[in-house]
Amino acid sequence: MVYLVSDLHGYPIEDIKKKFAEIGFCEKDRLYVLGDCIDRGKDGMNIIKWLMPQPNVTLILGNHEAMLLKNRFLFEGDRIPGVLELHSEARNNYAVWASNGGDVTIDSMGQFTASQIKYMIKYIERAPLYKEIEVGGVKYLLTHSGLGGFSVDKPIEDYMPYDLLWNRPSLNTRYYEDGRIVVFGHTPTVLFGSEYSGRPIFTETWIDIDVGAAMGKRPVILRLDDKKLFYI
Ligand SMILES: [Mn+2]
Numbered sequence: 001m002v003y004l005v006s007d008l009h010g011y012p013i014e015d016i017k018k019k020f021a022e023i024g025f026c027e028k029d030r031l032y033v034l035g036d037c038i039d040r041g042k043d044g045m046n047i048i049k050w051l052m053p054q055p056n057v058t059l060i061l062g063n064h065e066a067m068l069l070k071n072r073f074l075f076e077g078d079r080i081p082g083v084l085e086l087h088s089e090a091r092n093n094y095a096v097w098a099s100n101g102g103d104v105t106i107d108s109m110g111q112f113t114a115s116q117i118k119y120m121i122k123y124i125e126r127a128p129l130y131k132e133i134e135v136g137g138v139k140y141l142l143t144h145s146g147l148g149g150f151s152v153d154k155p156i157e158d159y160m161p162y163d164l165l166w167n168r169p170s171l172n173t174r175y176y177e178d179g180r181i182v183v184f185g186h187t188p189t190v191l192f193g194s195e196y197s198g199r200p201i202f203t204e205t206w207i208d209i210d211v212g213a214a215m216g217k218r219p220v221i222l223r224l225d226d227k228k229l230f231y232i
Pocket of ligand 1: 036062063185186187
């Protein structure tokens with residue numbers, strides 16, 4: 001079975017583990033996490049730590065993990081520097097990340113050793129921007145935010161990271177006409193209308209599975225094989 005989840009945003013790790021145990025997730029299954037494990041909630045790095053040793057789990061990069069990578073220098077010394085100790089470009093990167101919920105992640109680093117932090121950052125660095133998979137004869141393209149600057153003939157490797165990390169689709173967005181489905185998170189479905197609050201959106205050409213954990217909703221796991229939903 002193939003499972004997808006996105007935008008956990010530091011959701012309590014014990015609840016996540018419990019739900020996957022309940023589903024019966026095992027080595028024969030696969031899990032793709034469509035980015036934004038970290039920030040806003042405090043368990044983001046614990047989610048990364050949980051994903052890391054699992055060979056059947058793939059983390060796809062989210063814009064929040066990309067912001068962490070831009071600020072990785074913060075964790076390279078003996079202590080995390082204060083914002084006023086930084087020069088202007090670094091100070092700006094820090095401010096952007098911190099004001100987007102990264103402050104919680106920075107504060108949470110104290111619970112890990114320097115080498116744990118190093119390995120977690122290395123793991124995030126290796127996260128791909130997209131993944132193409134096939135389940136039950138249907139092709140799926142997984143990215144964090146859909147495809148910005150979409151053009152039907154444009155090969156996936158030609159998209160800029162920004163287009164895969166920060167894109168905001170609209171309800172009228174149509175992607176491929178060949179049956180391929182684009183699955184993403186990043187845009188909480190409530191932003192498409194209050195009637196979508198807390199539930200994923202399925203259209204003919206895309207699926208948005210960010211049901212708004214960053215806004216206090218329970219995240220959802222989608223099983224692609226039968227489209228079954230499991231709320232954490
Ligand atoms: Mn995002």
